[in-house]
Structures are given as C-alpha cells and as structure tokens.
Amino acid sequence: MTAIVDYGVGNLFSLRSSLEALGEHPLVTADPEAIRAADRVILPGVGAFADAAARLRAGGLDGVTREIAQRGTPLMGICLGMQLLFEKSLEYGEHSGLGLLKGTVRPIRGILDDCGADPEGKLKIPQMGWNALRFRQASPLFRYIQEGDYVYFVHSYAATDCDDALAADTEYGTWLTACVQRENVFGCQFHPEKSGTVGLNILKAFCETEKEA
Amino acid sequence: MITKRIIPCLDVRDGRVVKGIHFQGLGDVDSPVRLARMYSESGADELVFYDITASAEGRALFTDILTETARQVFIPLTVGGGINTVADFDRVLKCGADKVSVNSGAIRDPSLVGRAAKKYGDQCVVLSVDVKRVDGVFRVFARGGRENTGMEALEWIRRCVGDGAGEVVVNSIDTDGVKQGFDLEMLEQVCNIVKVPVIASGGAGAIDDFLTLFRRIPGVDAGLAASIFHFGEVRISDLKQEMRRQGIPVRI
Numbered sequence: 001m002t003a004i005v006d007y008g009v010g011n012l013f014s015l016r017s018s019l020e021a022l023g024e025h026p027l028v029t030a031d032p033e034a035i036r037a038a039d040r041v042i043l044p045g046v047g048a049f050a051d052a053a054a055r056l057r058a059g060g061l062d063g064v065t066r067e068i069a070q071r072g073t074p075l076m077g078i079c080l081g082m083q084l085l086f087e088k089s090l091e092y093g094e095h096s097g098l099g100l101l102k103g104t105v106r107p108i109r110g111i112l113d114d115c116g117a118d119p120e121g122k123l124k125i126p127q128m129g130w131n132a133l134r135f136r137q138a139s140p141l142f143r144y145i146q147e148g149d150y151v152y153f154v155h156s157y158a159a160t161d162c163d164d165a166l167a168a169d170t171e172y173g174t175w176l177t178a179c180v181q182r183e184n185v186f187g188c189q190f191h192p193e194k195s196g197t198v199g200l201n202i203l204k205a206f207c208e209t210e211k212e213a
Numbered sequence: 214m215i216t217k218r219i220i221p222c223l224d225v226r227d228g229r230v231v232k233g234i235h236f237q238g239l240g241d242v243d244s245p246v247r248l249a250r251m252y253s254e255s256g257a258d259e260l261v262f263y264d265i266t267a268s269a270e271g272r273a274l275f276t277d278i279l280t281e282t283a284r285q286v287f288i289p290l291t292v293g294g295g296i297n298t299v300a301d302f303d304r305v306l307k308c309g310a311d312k313v314s315v316n317s318g319a320i321r322d323p324s325l326v327g328r329a330a331k332k333y334g335d336q337c338v339v340l341s342v343d344v345k346r347v348d349g350v351f352r353v354f355a356r357g358g359r360e361n362t363g364m365e366a367l368e369w370i371r372r373c374v375g376d377g378a379g380e381v382v383v384n385s386i387d388t389d390g391v392k393q394g395f396d397l398e399m400l401e402q403v404c405n406i407v408k409v410p411v412i413a414s415g416g417a418g419a420i421d422d423f424l425t426l427f428r429r430i431p432g433v434d435a436g437l438a439a440s441i442f443h444f445g446e447v448r449i450s451d452l453k454q455e456m457r458r459q460g461i462p463v464r465i
Contacts, residue, residue: 013309017284130216130464150464154336194289
C-alpha cells in the first residue's frame with residue numbers, strides 16, 4: 001500500500017487519482033502509524049517551503065517521514081515535497097528540511113545569475129510548462145520512460161549542490177535539478193500527476209519499488 | 214528547453230460541451246470527459262474548461278464533470294467562467310482544477326486576484342482579458358466582450374499581474390472569429406510589460422497562424438483556440454509536427 005502524506009499543503013486530488021488510474025489504492029493520511037505501515041510513501045506539496053516544513057513538524061510527520069526513509073521504505077517527494085527532502089532551503093531566509101538528501105534549495109533566479117545565464121532576465125520565473133528530462137544516473141523511476149521525455153513543471157526554486165542524488169535535470173537557461181534519487185529516497189521537481197503518460201509511468205515505476213531488506 | 218503550449222478550450226453548459234464536437238470517425242461528441250481524454254491523447258498540453266452555465270443546477274453538473282475529467286486526464290486543467298469569489302476558486306480547485314481563470318469577476322471586484330493569489334499561490338491564478346481597440350486604444354471589455362469597461366487594457370493587465378496573476382490569457386475581440394491569425398500587435402505589447410506566461414487567444418484559423426505567432430512574438434508561451442480544434446480544421450498532432458519541423462520547441 002502506498003501512503004500519501006496529508007499535511008494540509010496543496011491539493012491531493014490529482015495525485016490520488018493518478019495512482020488510482022494505475023490500479024493502486026493509495027491511502028491519503030496524516031496518521032504516523034499508517035505512514036509507518038505503508039509499503040511506500042509519497043510526500044507531496046505546493047506553496048512556500050517554510051510554511052510546509054512547519055506544518056509537517058506541527059503534525060509530527062517530519063520524524064516519521066525521516067524514520068521510514070532511514071528504515072528503507074521507498075519515499076518520493078513531489079515538487080515542494082522533493083525540496084523538503086534536502087538539508088535546507090534559501091526561500092525567504094534559511095530553513096531546514098528533512099536532511100535526507102545533501103543539497104540546498106535555491107531561487108532559480110539566483111542560480112541563473114550565478115552562472116551568468118539569462119543576463120537580460122528574459123526567462124520567466126516560475127518555470128511553468130513542459131520541459132524535457134536529461135538523465136544523469138540510472139534510476140528505477142525511469143524504467144518506463146526515455147531520456148528526452150517531457151514533464152510538467154511549476155517552480156521558482158530548485159535543488160543545487162546535490163550531485164550525489166541527481167538523477168535527471170532539465171534545461172532552463174541552465175541545467176536545473178528535475179529528479180533525484182539516493183537509495184530508497186526519490187524526488188521529482190515536476191508534477192508526475194500532471195505529466196500525462198510519462199508522469200503516470202514514473203508513478204508506476206515508483207509503485208513497483210520495494211522496501212530494502 | 215521549455216515548450217510552447219497548445220491549449221484547446223471547451224465551452225461547457227449544463228455539463229455538456231456546447232456544440233457537439235466532431236471527431237473523425239466518431240461523429241459528434243459532447244461529453245467533456247471523453248473530449249478531454251481525446252485531446253490529451255492527441256497531444257494537448259493543457260485544457261481549458263469554460264463554464265457558461267447560468268443556473269445553480271448547471272454549475273453543480275459542471276463541477277461533477279470537472280471531477281470526472283480530473284480523475285481521468287492527467288494534464289493541467291484550467292477552469293474559467295463564473296469565477297467571482299475566492300469561494301469559487303475553492304469550489305473548482307477541490308474538483309481537480311489546477312488553475313482558475315478570472316475575467317469579469319476581477320473587473321467587478323479588483324481585489325479578487327490578489328486575495329486568490331495569496332490563498333492559492335500566483336501559479337493558480339490566470340487573468341483572462343477580452344481586449345478590443347477603441348479609437349486606437351486597447352480597452353478591456355466585460356460580459357463576454359459585450360461591454361466596454363473603459364479601462365485601458367495594458368494598465369489593467371499590469372495591475373493584475375502585480376497583484377499576483379501568474380498567467381495572462383489575452384483574447385483579442387478584434388481578431389476573434391475572423392480566422393486570419395492572432396493579434397500580434399496586441400500580444401507584443403502585452404509581452405513587453407509582463408514577466409508571466411502570456412497565452413494568445415482569438416484569431417487562429419490554420420496551422421500557419423500558430424507558427425507565425427511563435428516565430429514573431431517569442432514572448433508568447435501558448436496558443437489557445439476552440440473551434441478550429443473542435444471541428445477538425447487543425448489537428449493538434451499535425452500542428453505540433455509542423456512546429457517541430459520549423460524549430461519551435463514543442464512536446465510531441
């Protein structure tokens with residue numbers, strides 16, 4: 001059984017529907033025991049990093065998410081949920097994440113400025129729309145998709161300094177982190193539940209991951 | 214590289230698509246759910262559902278079909294029509310919409326865009342604006358393009374984007390229905406003043422009109438159309454192949 005962590009951030013309708021379309025029966029829950037019992041866990045999220053991190057803590061769900069990840073249960077963060085997997089974010093200040101992956105979440109504008117891309121500020125922030133994946137390391141998530149496939153992004157921040165876990169990136173002035181994986185911890189910056197067949201295939205691959213012995 | 218989006222728009226009344234849409238080999242189809250699925254399969258990057266219902270019963274039917282569509286179609290869905298309050302945003306977002314487009318509702322209550330953006334995020338709020346030239350000035354029209362508000366369009370767009378509209382659909386009344394191409398002059402001016410995605414609407418009659426749009430106005434992110442897709446004058450798969458051939462970034 002796949003659990004979707006419900007901590008009051010964003011709309012889980014599409015995510016739940018997409019898993020149901022794959023024949024899964026996901027459990028949308030805020031109950032730590034149910035999350036502990038799940039075969040795999042999805043951490044969704046939209047909105048602001050600090051607010052989401054605070055809600056996760058307030059619900060007592062940060063500890064259990066870290067715990068199941070450390071026990072080997074497959075965990076996938078989506079969009080802001082992926083950003084929360086990292087050590088910290090520089091979105092309006094500096095805020096701690098779950099620290100399951102090494103790296104820092106930074107504003108796309110700052111990333112572009114640092115590498116001298118887009119000096120005239122022509123690229124729109126957020127990156128909103130369909131962009132292609134470039135694979136950087138093999139991942140079970142890619143079992144049913146191909147390099148160059150398009151997925152749907154909506155984000156103003158991106159993970160940096162996360163080479164250890166970088167699985168795929170996407171070109172937006174520079175190369176931005178699109179997909180991460182380290183052992184049983186997975187993340188998608190884009191929305192697989194809004195990325196048509198490609199997105200469903202990524203979710204399908206995740207639903208086939210098994211807990212590590 | 215981010216792709217240019219192609220967006221079909223479906224007008225829905227009482228839970229059915231207004232003019233039965235003719236798909237080759239299928240005859241007329243008026244189920245929004247089936248149409249949404251077909252468009253998604255044929256390569257649409259996003260779908261707009263426009264609710265033109267007036268009655269409460271019709272509105273309930275609309276949210277039913279929206280829910281059903283969102284259960285089956287996994288590309289971004291934008292909903293417009295009858296959005297006058299933050300509660301209206303809530304109603305359609307709960308049914309699976311990803312973005313909500315406001316038009317007359319924002320004109321009647323200009324604080325709506327800001328309040329909705331604060332609650333749901335800028336990326337959720339789409340400003341839709343009907344624009345027409347009056348004595349050489351772009352003016353905002355309300356009530357489906359029937360009423361001149363007297364407001365200057367570029368100023369209105371700038372203000373709403375400043376308040377948090379994350380995307381702008383520019384519908385040119387002057388080119389709408391004429392099928393002679395998008396309103397490039399108007400779109401260029403809008404692109405010059407905002408840094409959020411701009412969606413062109415009104416005037417597409419053929420594949421060439423989209424090619425011209427994306428080549429001439431690189432700031433435009435998406436092209437929206439209704440009848441030319443519905444009546445098979447332009448097939449999205451053909452359009453996208455042609456875009457790719459011409460070097461326009463496109464998802465195939």
